[in-house]
Amino acid sequence: MISVPRWLLLALAAMFSGYHVVLGVSSLATRAPASPWPVVVALVLYSVATVLSLWPTRRARMPDWLAALDLAVGIVLPVLVTSQLDPDAENGYATWYVAAVGTLMTIAAARRQLVVAWVGVLVLALQTLLWAGPLALGTLGVVGSIVWVAIAHMLSSALAGAARATRRYAQAEREAAAWQAAQDAHLFEGRMRLAQTQRLASPMLRRIAERRLLTDAERAECRRLEAAIRDEIRGRMLLTPAVRAAVRAARERGATVTLLDEGGIDDLDEVERDRILSRLAEALESTAAERIVVRTAAEGSAVAVTVVGLSGADADLDSDEAEVALWLEIPRAAGAFAEER
Missing domain, CATH: 3.30.565 (Heat Shock Protein 90)
Structure with missing residues (x-):
């Protein structure tokens, strides 16, 4: 089975998220808005949420408080950026927030906060629809963000199902090993008891076969021998x-x-x-x-x-x-x- 190191996945996600920050900063230089501060605040919020979401932890599922923060950032980001944009103009890289929200929600979906991820991209779609109309859903990349969340949802569900199946198989393997060990122990004990019985009974059985008739003392010895075998x-x-x-x-x-x-x-x-x-x-x-x-x-x-x-x-x-x-x-x-x- 091919496995990808976790640090490599985190590095790729960090580079992809950082690319959106670079686009946002470059948009300030190429298309100077009336006030840059809403965009700056949006960049800071997105950077903080991304760093917290990608910070290495042992727990695979994102904490609820962090998921709520990501959702809040995903809702505020479009409002802050579009407040300085003209929906009828060609905004170019100034619409970096669409891909940024999609990436943040994809990270949330990958970390098993599926409800938050879907709510985030649906709010993004609704905001885009109200701000620039239905055609903007395709031109601005909102559909792509939804597709990425859907892919992350499917992969997360598949991995969770595989993890559950692995745990079941491991438990079944442990139970099978314990059963096999118990059977081996019973078999070993049975062989040991059989050998002990053979050792006790063989001399008397040979004597009975040779003489046919036993004395009273030998009959008493047979009864004691039977009791000894019963003890075993x-x-x-x-x-x-x-x-x-x-x-x-x-x-x-x-x-x-x-x-x-x-x-x-x-x-x-x-x-x-x-x-x-x-x-x-x-x-x-x-x-x-x-x-x-x-x-x-x-x-x-x-x-x-x-x-x-x-x-x-x-x-x-x-x-x-x-x-x-x-x-x-x-x-x-x-x-x-x-x-x-």
């Missing part, structure tokens, strides 16, 4: 070598352990997560509860992981006779209070 699916971030070892030890003594990771610790850094999971492993090793439920808390909670251990009455969670053997809330922040009983 539902436990996710709760699993470390220490936690796996503690869970396995608890199951070997006959306890039922359930790990539920609901994403509550996904946003923690590795140091904080290791601290929390080390405390979890210690709690699992020290408890004698018959049923243990480990669950991550919701995001935004001060608690990272909740551990509940029950004993008695088959350790049923819905049983009124179950006794709470362990209640532990591991905080997200180091040094915070962990409630345990």
